[in-house]
Amino acid sequence: MHDNFKIFLKYFIDFNEEELGKIAACFKPRSVKKNDVLLAQGEVCNKFYYISRGCIRTAFITKEGHEKTRYVMCEPSIGTALTSFISQKPSFEFIDTLEDTELLVISYEDFYKLNAEMINWKVFYQRILEMAYSFQNKKIEGLVTLSAKQRYELVLKETPFLVQRLSNKILASYIDVSQETLSRLKSR
Amino acid sequence: MHDNFKIFLKYFIDFNEEELGKIAACFKPRSVKKNDVLLAQGEVCNKFYYISRGCIRTAFITKEGHEKTRYVMCEPSIGTALTSFISQKPSFEFIDTLEDTELLVISYEDFYKLNAEMINWKVFYQRILEMAYSFQNKKIEGLVTLSAKQRYELVLKETPFLVQRLSNKILASYIDVSQETLSRLKSR
DNA sequence: ACCGGACATTGACATAGATCAAAAAACGCT
């Protein structure tokens, strides 16, 4: 499990073996069933995840009780409820699993210890933040410039595995469209 | 001009005098008139700005020809078209000035030189990215959960100076609502 | 293998907010 993790890390940054060992030692394995809540709304997020198998998401619930999916992570991937993780304040978004999932988990403390001690980890985290920012930016562009249909087609084109892997309900909330509308979009 | 800049920097990170000197030396002053385009759509963004007086924004134009304002920076503030700056690819968003503006400008090369050479600059940039991410996140939440009126009221509550300082046209495009709708919202 | 609850589909209807248009007000250039 840690082997794939190391390969994944090296894809981002050319960590040396010593660094990889130090990093891997901070990440503890964890298995979770589908529909498990890793972080509840209102909790402070003090974990950062590597997904080695399966699928998790960040999402939130509106005042009207509607679920909105912000981000979906399928293996191999990393992430967390970043806003709360950064600020160490209660999270508006929750994290749950969309499939049975194998994780590697690092605590906030260890994450920031690495950040303080290892230059390359800073570089790694910087890259993650840059990617996260760019992703959000694209999402905003989509919300603001595209119709429901165009947003669906964009996901179909750019991340088709999400269309295959997610239930319509989750996919709809990811695209920000009602289930009914998504159903109609798909049948054309 | 650089004095206020140093105070601004120290608000984020406790740079020492030597570091502040090194940083300030990289930033060149520039004056721009209102409605000047600092970065055109399609150009690669290789500048990062400190706004010492005035107001600039990042924005983009949709296929239908509508202008959408992503982010507004009023003095004292920093920023750029981050996605293009990060990737050094052509920018979808442009940058223009909303008022006569005094800037301090650092090039991409110098920015990344600082990033490579000065640990505290890494920390600074990390903080900027974290803030930028969190801002985008909030923006998405607003777009997805709030009505036009609620988005207007949120801006009125959280950044009232924008309501005062921006034209209705710009403000409308920032809130993601048509000018006409904003006009009606205001008159209630 | 069966049952119950969640999910998906389809239809009818409602509505926020866009669009179009035209008048009124404000702004900035000479």
Added chain:
DNA sequence: AGCGTTTTTTGATCTATGTCAATGTCCGGT
């Protein structure tokens, strides 16, 4: 200061997408 351009306001429509409801389908637990 005055005129033309740009903004703002107001009114009348239009439309994409949400909501509600009813039926059909799937899936997981016993």
